Amino acid sequence: MNWTRKDLLGLEELTKEEIEFIISTAESFKEVQTREIKKVPALRGKTVVNLFYEPSTRTRVSFEVAAKRLSADVINIATETSSVKKGETLIDTGLNIQALKADVIVVRHNYSGAAVMLAKHLDISIVNAGDGWHEHPTQALLDILTLKEKLGRVSGLNVSIVGDIAHSRVARSNIWGLTKLGANVTVCAPAMLVPPAIEKLGVRVAKNIDDALRQADAVNVLRMQFERDDENAFPKQLDYFKNFGITKERLLKAKKNIVVMHPGPLNRGIEMSSDVADGPNSVILEQVTNGIAVRMAVLFLVAQARDNSDQEKL
Amino acid sequence: MNWTRKDLLGLEELTKEEIEFIISTAESFKEVQTREIKKVPALRGKTVVNLFYEPSTRTRVSFEVAAKRLSADVINIATETSSVKKGETLIDTGLNIQALKADVIVVRHNYSGAAVMLAKHLDISIVNAGDGWHEHPTQALLDILTLKEKLGRVSGLNVSIVGDIAHSRVARSNIWGLTKLGANVTVCAPAMLVPPAIEKLGVRVAKNIDDALRQADAVNVLRMQFERDDENAFPKQLDYFKNFGITKERLLKAKKNIVVMHPGPLNRGIEMSSDVADGPNSVILEQVTNGIAVRMAVLFLVAQARDNSDQEKL
Amino acid sequence: MNWTRKDLLGLEELTKEEIEFIISTAESFKEVQTREIKKVPALRGKTVVNLFYEPSTRTRVSFEVAAKRLSADVINIATETSSVKKGETLIDTGLNIQALKADVIVVRHNYSGAAVMLAKHLDISIVNAGDGWHEHPTQALLDILTLKEKLGRVSGLNVSIVGDIAHSRVARSNIWGLTKLGANVTVCAPAMLVPPAIEKLGVRVAKNIDDALRQADAVNVLRMQFERDDENAFPKQLDYFKNFGITKERLLKAKKNIVVMHPGPLNRGIEMSSDVADGPNSVILEQVTNGIAVRMAVLFLVAQARDNSDQEKL
Known part of the structure; x- marks a missing residue:
């Protein structure tokens, strides 16, 4: 299968084949965790931003570990310290992160549909880390x-x-x-x-x-x-x-x-x-252990899909 | 031109040539952002500390991304969790960070002159990320x-x-x-x-x-x-x-x-x-995009100037 | 001497020889800090989690710098944003971090004995960064x-x-x-x-x-x-x-x-x-400067001891 989605927003929109492809990619990343050096250079030079509007140590840490094991640079943004306080809208925040030339935004938000909205307005990859009562x-x-x-x-x-x-x-x-x-x-x-x-x-x-x-x-x-x-x-x-x-x-x-x-x-x-x-x-x-492998797979697939789509545009 | 300042405190003290030199250095770093691997090893093994006494996600994140794209290690210190609470003065905090063998402090402070004061008391590089009503x-x-x-x-x-x-x-x-x-x-x-x-x-x-x-x-x-x-x-x-x-x-x-x-x-x-x-x-x-290139240029120039001045002392 | 402890919980339990061995290891890491590239690949691919239940910028930053100079990936967890809020116990938090395949937990806690308790329940390395009135x-x-x-x-x-x-x-x-x-x-x-x-x-x-x-x-x-x-x-x-x-x-x-x-x-x-x-x-x-060398030594020794003990089990 060839993964072509730049975002992971929910399982409702995925086909059976796409879900199975993420799972099998995760299985191969799981092996990486058993090595003495638990890292691969797959996302070297890429920037993953964890944009969390709700406190969630577990999910943030799981994505942060996954991204670092792919050799990405990780930036954490939590609501408490964010420009959100100054009244910036979610989309403006997203556009700003995109302008930093980040590659993936992992977003947790209390509104259902927050990830979908970001994905519509941005070219970079969006991974839904939980939006309201909608999907995780x-x-x-x-x-x-x-x-x-x-x-x-x-x-x-x-x-x-x-x-x-x-x-x-x-x-x-x-x-x-x-x-x-x-x-x-x-x-x-x-x-x-x-x-x-x-x-x-x-x-x-x-x-x-x-x-x-x-x-x-x-x-x-x-x-x-x-x-x-x-x-x-x-x-x-x-x-x-x-x-x-x-x-x-x-x-x-x-x-x-x-x-x-x-x-x-x-x-x-x-x-x-x-x-x-x-x-x-x-x-x-x-x-919890499988969470790392799944998130490595998702980050890797969406970033790769976006790179491929960028190349096709050339 | 040969950049010799270990700090960037404000534009008031810079010559026209120095400002133009930062801008042209930034232009060359901007190209790095268009590569698939958006990273250069310029500051590998160096430690950049973001010392923020005012909340500012945008500026902190911009410096953090810039430093990581230069391959530096980045440490974030925000007021809320800092020793400041325990009454340590700004200069003592700076001396402590210097004693960790950090290379650059990026400082945001609500008092005008905070960056200048740090630069006077420390040998390591200080970059002013906004001090009161003074300069940014x-x-x-x-x-x-x-x-x-x-x-x-x-x-x-x-x-x-x-x-x-x-x-x-x-x-x-x-x-x-x-x-x-x-x-x-x-x-x-x-x-x-x-x-x-x-x-x-x-x-x-x-x-x-x-x-x-x-x-x-x-x-x-x-x-x-x-x-x-x-x-x-x-x-x-x-x-x-x-x-x-x-x-x-x-x-x-x-x-x-x-x-x-x-x-x-x-x-x-x-x-x-x-x-x-x-x-x-x-x-x-x-x-926002240019902010990364400018901050990469500034971090690179001040760290290099300090290395050169250290070598001359030998 | 051959260091065999997977944890550093306190000096009460150490022999004179063990203390001297940490000190002499720290002396050799101190030299690394004088190089232009202040980094060694000793913990590349390893994950160090700073788990701080009390605010402490100095100790957290010192461990973070030490771990990064050993090329480890570092994850910071502070109480304010942690699952602790949701009532998870210390041991459950530790087991979860272990399930992420982290290698070392550096723990600061207001209860005496917190580090000892974690070490008893976990296979990964625990470093005590201060527990109540007990040890630091x-x-x-x-x-x-x-x-x-x-x-x-x-x-x-x-x-x-x-x-x-x-x-x-x-x-x-x-x-x-x-x-x-x-x-x-x-x-x-x-x-x-x-x-x-x-x-x-x-x-x-x-x-x-x-x-x-x-x-x-x-x-x-x-x-x-x-x-x-x-x-x-x-x-x-x-x-x-x-x-x-x-x-x-x-x-x-x-x-x-x-x-x-x-x-x-x-x-x-x-x-x-x-x-x-x-x-x-x-x-x-x-x-402060020696704190980095000592923490590099401790992180290195406990992680290595655990790797050796894992190999013996094979």
Whole structure:
């Protein structure tokens, strides 16, 4: 396959072949991480800008490590210190970064569609590192790579996603990616957190957590965002754990080798018990490792596609 | 010419030949930015410290990109996390950075004279990235490089600077640089924002915005800093735009190819209308691109001058 | 000697030979700093993560410079922007960083034992950059390197430590390191700031500052942390300076070549007078320079030890 997209905005727009191509590119980059010198010169002389409007150490660090292992120069811009304070618009900020002759912008933004908007206005590559409730494509890609490694395939797998489906870009990207690759996706959430007409995306809504786990080959457990200032947070958390928490007892009724995933950071005792998080079914840390390989693949592919398209213009 | 200054503190102290030498060095670095690998090993093994006491993403990022494209190692220090909190003086901070065997300090500070003071007490190179209302020499140098590219020369040009002249280090550095290179400089501002005796710097004060634009080959539009908490900010902004805003209508009465510059970040609809900012006369994004080349040139020249002076001491 | 520890957690656990080996490795890295290209490829392709839960520009920057001069990739994580906000535990954060295939975590934490706890749970190298009141081993190592350079040896030296002994990790690491190397350590502090039974660590408690200085070959002056919001801070500071401040007059009664050290940042006029800080006995800036060499040595040794132990497992 020949990768031609200059941007990675979401999995909704990708074909099955494109998703598989990113995954196989990531697999080859994973080997680099096992070398004594974990670096390749693929993006030497290129500049990757991490433009983060929401705090996110994990995703920023993962992209920063990935870019540096490709030998790119990395510039971090966080909202707190940015010109945003001075009222510059997102597009103006993007145009300015482009004028620095940067090659890739990795953008995290609280508005759905922020990455798409940047990609429309800029010639340089845009990678969506999470936009509002819309998509978080590299998270879904690393989940898919992990599933493939653990279970040998994605097609035909039963994957359940548990948690706040309505407000989760991780859920949306996983649904797009998994259904395109032929997995059967089930979602499970408190009634208020199931988006209406979610079945139109090709997923099944489980009746309860036991129903979600029963046939599942894998369960992807989303992070719950209970309000900190909410004085009912603690009873709500207890209640959530009682009804949706992944526990050893619940796993006993599931398939023996069920793969348990979580995008992190994990709330132990809320989304799952510690014995599950640290137990044999959990692949949470392997997801983190795979995140580097997936992000190396994505940065490499989009930068290369743009170079090729520049050459064609000559 | 042989560049011998270890520091770049302002354009006031430079000769015409020195300014021209920086500009021609920048022109040669600009070519580097067009290569597939946008990097040269000029400062390999050198350490550049960005010491920023005021938040400024644009200038910090521009210096960081410039230093990395010269293969230097870059360390960012921002006020919020600095020892400054613990009461260390600027000079002690500088001496400590020097003791780390850093090679260049790029300093942004709210006090006029901060860079000069550091340069006096330290042997390593100091580059002024803006000190109070005093100077912002690399901004003026990139403005001059842009003018030269767009209009073929600087000598004899009519350049108008519009905005808060009194509190602008960008204005001061531009006035020093442009007049040394033989341009005719006009300033235009609300009466309270014209410094007394500004004519002594060799500039003309325009009667109003139309007078400032009439003969201008270029207009450099300064950023206005309206107080955020000021409840009159909005009426003041409207008023400013009415009297000084650069609009399509006003440009119709100016020279057809007038070059419109702005140091950014732009307040659209306050300092200029969006159709001007995005129109054919605007060179705002070219200024950003030229900022990298100018800063590469400055970092390279001051670091080299210091190496030479070290060798002479042997 | 063959260095085999994957971590540097404190000087308490090290043998005399291990401390001397770090110092001699640091001496050889010091030479690198005098080259025109101040870099060696020793850690090329390795990732060093600075994980700082307390603000500390000096220590973070020193480790960052050291790691970059070893050609490592450096990732900075500061508390303010970290997942810590989202409630992730220290160990989970460490496991996540390990899963990124980082090689060394340099950790600064307000809890004593934080570095030890990370080292127990992780396979990658941990370097303690200060944990609560416990240890700050690289600070003591750079103090020891400075003493050795200035006085030719450490064994048999009389070293006085002045200041808040009770709450100082710098004091504790110095006491462990100096006594192991055969120095005679005296401590001197306001009565409330002398920990009970401190003599059990093999140190003498001086009666007053003159007693502390009389026979001293070197005095290590700790930073005092007067509460900022304390309305009695100023009188307390004056009082402290009167009773414990290192002044020219006091030094007249000490050995002529007494070495005056301070870990920085210095409170001029509180812990010592400016004429002493800037005078011929002060080695404060040489300590900063030696900090780079010591940290290069430590990063190099722990990373190498881990590589060797990985190979043995094969």
